[in-house]
Amino acid sequence: MRVLGVDPGLTRCGVGVVEGVAGRPLTMLGVGVVRTPADAELGLRLVAVERGMEEWLDEYRPEVVAVERVFSQHNVSTVMGTAQASAVAMLCAARRGLPVALHTPSEVKAAVTGTGRADKAQVGSMVTRLLRLSAPPKPADAADALALAICHIWRAPAQNRLQQAVAQHASAVKGRPS
């Protein structure tokens, strides 16, 4: 499975591509940041995020895009920009027919470090180890994007089993004589 992880943001949108399956060593294919100038008009910044996302999707052809789920309670000053950048990332993926998966920050931290309350440094060091990199990816947004992709690869089997169970239950209920 090849996953593009996106840590959404208007100033820095982290992107990272990871390939692999749960239970096997993972491979990083690319990592980087899509940046937009803070003094540009909002609409133009969103166009720049779109262009950057399209380049990453064109170059790496992921099968899934995993985006951090944005909460309104969190970081009130930047949350609007984060929500808007994440909308553009989801739009670009869905327009190509790619599935979009959302994971919360604590799900990502828990998947990668074992605790939902890990700090940036812990996430960076686990990402470095799991992908056998020589140094933690910089900036933190890039490392977070890789962590999102890893989280998705590891959670996907469980999510798929859950979806199958729900679908089977639904069809079983439907099939019952009323």
Added chain:
Amino acid sequence: MRVLGVDPGLTRCGVGVVEGVAGRPLTMLGVGVVRTPADAELGLRLVAVERGMEEWLDEYRPEVVAVERVFSQHNVSTVMGTAQASAVAMLCAARRGLPVALHTPSEVKAAVTGTGRADKAQVGSMVTRLLRLSAPPKPADAADALALAICHIWRAPAQNRLQQAVAQHASAVKGRPS
């Protein structure tokens, strides 16, 4: 000046096109709502908002797009969807090189009714009167989109004068011998 007003939302995104200049009677060219199914995946809903916006932009060719400014303090339960729908609307406009103007809900209410604390019914009835319609546009999101367009037409001259003054001041400062 032809303005497309957008009252952003994922379930109902109000759109309205108004033509005219400040101080003269205004004309409504079109009004409606872009809807997306609440049970669809978020990425696909954003694709549906994009498609709807593109249709309105293609059909009415506005010179400006006026979008309601979304605040994170406001309506916490729906604010993420509103921010994401507004991002798609701004993206569609900016991608065509159209200027995007943001107005707050209280600016819109004050422009149209004279008070920033007007309710939906007051806004709807003033929009009906100002555009000489036979009945208030339904749903309220559609009326709000028209109110945004009206607000933009009426505020634009002041905003332009302000921008010109700032630009003149900046060039005067620049031109001074140091």
